[in-house]
Amino acid sequence: MxxxxxxxxxxxxxxxxxxxxxxxxxxxxxxxxxxxxxxxxxxxxxxxxxxxxxxxxxxxxxxxxxxxxxxxxxxxxxxxxxxxxxxxxxxxxxxxxxxxxxxxxxxxxxxxxxxxxxxxxxxxxxxxxxxxxxxxxxxxxxxxxxxxxxxxxxxxxxxxxxxxxxxxxxxxxxxxxxxxxxxxxxxxxxxxxxxxxxxxxxxxxxxxxxxxxxxxxxxxxxxxxQKQIEVNALTQDIHSKEKALRKAKEKERETIDRQQKLDIRAKKNVGKMGLPKIVANTLKNSAERSTAKISGVHTEKIGNIKQELQDLRSSFSETDQMKFEFDHSKLHKGKNLFTANNINFYYKQEEYLWNENINLQIVSGERIAIKGVNGSGKTTLIQLILGNIEPQVGSVYRSDSRAIYIDQEYSLINNSLKIYEQAQKFNRSLLQEHEIKVRLSRFLFTKDSWDKPCNSLSGGERMRLMLCCLNITNQSPDIIILDEPTNNLDIQNIGILTNAVNDYCGTLIVISHDETFLEQINIETIIAL
Structure with a gap:
């Protein structure tokens, strides 16, 4: 075919x-x-x-x-x-x-x-x-x-x-x-x-x-x-190579120490024997060349092992290398964050979005998925929760809490800024420049990329920069709202996002059609529109 x-x-x-x-x-x-x-x-x-x-x-x-x-x-x-x-x-x-x-x-x-x-x-x-x-x-x-x-x-x-x-x-x-x-x-x-x-x-x-x-x-x-089997084998290879590197360095030290002792003993013997100066210098130079040669052999061997170790480590995926340090929300678990009493909304006069008025309560620490077919009002409900719009019918209560809304385009990223400038915008805890750069490196933004414009980033890169920015802030948000977060991500970056979300202990609200993602982030409550 x-x-x-x-x-x-x-x-x-x-x-x-x-x-x-x-x-x-x-x-x-x-x-x-x-x-x-x-x-x-x-x-x-x-x-x-x-x-x-x-x-x-x-x-x-x-x-x-x-x-x-x-x-x-x-x-x-x-x-x-x-x-x-x-x-x-x-x-x-x-x-x-x-x-x-x-x-x-x-x-x-x-x-x-x-x-x-x-x-x-x-x-x-x-x-x-x-x-x-x-x-x-x-x-x-x-x-x-x-x-x-x-x-x-x-x-x-x-x-x-x-x-x-x-x-x-x-x-x-x-x-x-x-x-x-x-x-x-x-x-x-x-x-x-x-x-x-x-x-x-x-x-x-x-x-x-x-x-x-x-x-x-x-x-x-x-x-x-199969990939896990490969990773396990790779991990074993890395451990074996690290052990070989330690042994090679120990062998190098022992050999050089022994050779230096022999050289010192030889020099003393030459002095006692009363040999002509030219003969004594020849023996001395010969001993030094022998030491340098032994050192060179070991240096080459160690260099080869280091290169093999570096090649093995570079085979690990980004997901395995990345570490997260999410702060925890300071809200106590179970605090009432949002209550809706018989609410409804319309964009055209008297054409209500939902057939029945909505009643719901969101408390701190919940993990919620909002589900429904396209056009069922999922994004509208999010805007009501955030307070960006008000219901035309019913009433809402919103606590004094800090929420972050992350859409599928990661629009919190300012396209007019460079990567380092974007990270600095979230530096509410006044970290030093080198500390911000350490965090950028942890989220796989190397020195060569710090001046890269944000508008050139892929979906996965924007997601990683967004997570890095949240990491830099002084306080984790009380609520994170994710709107179709996996749409523009490959499998590897979905894994990174999943790990980050599972490290987060605040309130999580997610709109997603990705059933596997919802299962892996341990959704507890479903709001079906």
Whole structure:
């Protein structure tokens, strides 16, 4: 079906993005393509789709694949029919029905007399009942655009489907439709995703890294188990190498000490023997050269061990290296932070957001998930909790507490600032410059990146900088509110965020469709809208 051989891709800015890519995909395989942000997953999909050309190497593919990208803005000027590539067939069908029975129209239609009915039926299957094929893509939400292209799979019937983060814009119901499609389809799939529930219904995981692609024959849970075995082996190798380094240094000291004692004894003997000065100097120089040679041999051996140890340590993931020091909220557990009594809200006069008024209470130390389909008012409820808006019906109580709202774009990061300047903005405890830089380094921002502008950061980098800034503040917030925090993160950075959230002991409120993330951060209460 698909064979990639020694593929590489050099970005227009001359950066080598992909190297030594070898992969064979057989018919009916369902493959997860994972890897850190920026490693080239989307680029590889575009090469397979034919929208980018590799710099070197070859790939063989039997039929043109069907490609569902991560971003849909480039289709905004098209109608749904145009985006699905059926507009010409539909036009030919309508012309024939109006009596224009030209040969050109029959050729375009190619006996697809039910094309319009089939398109509408497939859109209904994806719960897009209220859309029509002449509607512009720019009028659709991100989730609706994703579903339109997913519906196109049934219309186009491709053998190979490429999907780039297909669950990103989907709510719970949309994700379930996607999972059902993946499980039932007989088509070959290559999916880039960080949705671990999705990854667990695929039968092969391919990890893209700087050295190429490594294939793991199992789902994501199997991959995690294998990676843990590798980490354990790596840890053992590091401990063994550290032990070897200590022994080598001890051996070097012992050997040099012994040689120096021999040199001193030899010098004394030479003085007693009354040898001519030129002979005595020759013996002295010979002893010094012997000591230097022994020292050089040991230095080289120690240097080799150090390099091997450094290579092993660099193999550890960022998640394993990162440490967190979250302060705890000073609020006592169980304190009433927010109470809503029969509240409701409307954006259009008398068109209330919720069918029933809402009553709820939030107390200190709770871990809450707010769930609901797109448009159910999750973000509106957050704004009511924060006090940015007031209900038109009912009343609310808010305690005097400090809340931090972190959306999926990490908008608390000021794009006009550089990384160090952004960290300094959160320096309420008046840390010294070197202390701020130590914290930046702990969150993987090295000296070379301190002057990097924040607007150039990836989703994962913005998340890490946000966590670092929270770490720098004098007091941890009483409430942290996360709005779809994992949408723009790869699996590695989701792990970093999960560890940080689990270190936090204050009140946590999360909007997320990522069920695995919600499980791992120990959500206790669910508010279903």
């Amino acid at each position: 698909l064979v990639l051989q020694n593929l590489s891709y050099i970005h227009p800015n001359k950066e080598l993005l992909l190297s030594n890519i070898n992969l064979t995909v057989n018919p009916n395989e369902k493959i997860a393509l994972i890897g850190n942000n920026g490693i080239g997953k989307s680029t590889l999909l575009k090469i397979i789709a034919g929208t980018l050309k590799p710099s070197t190497g070859t790939f063989q593919i039997e039929n043109k694949p069907y490609y569902i990208p991560q971003v849909f803005g480039q289709y905004n000027h098209l109608t749904i029919a145009e985006a699905l590539g059926v507009n010409k067939k539909l036009h030919a069908l309508h012309e024939i029905l109006k009596g224009n029975v030209s040969e050109e129209n029959y050729d375009l239609l190619d006996d697809n007399w039910t094309i319009e009915e089939r398109c509408n039926e497939v859109l209904r299957d994806w719960h897009l009942n209220d859309l029509n094929l002449s509607q512009n893509m720019e009028t659709l939400s991100g989730g609706q655009k994703t579903k339109v292209f997913l519906a196109g799979v049934a219309i186009c019937q491709p053998e190979l489907v490429l999907l780039d983060e297909p669950s990103n814009h989907l709510d719970m119901m949309g994700r379930q439709l996607l999972y059902d499609f993946i499980q039932k389809t007989k088509q070959t799939l290559i999916i880039v995703s960080h949705d671990r529930k999705l990854l667990n219904i695929l039968n092969t995981v391919c990890e893209l890294n700087k050295n190429g692609i490594r294939v793991y024959g199992g789902n994501y849970d199997f991959y995690v188990q």
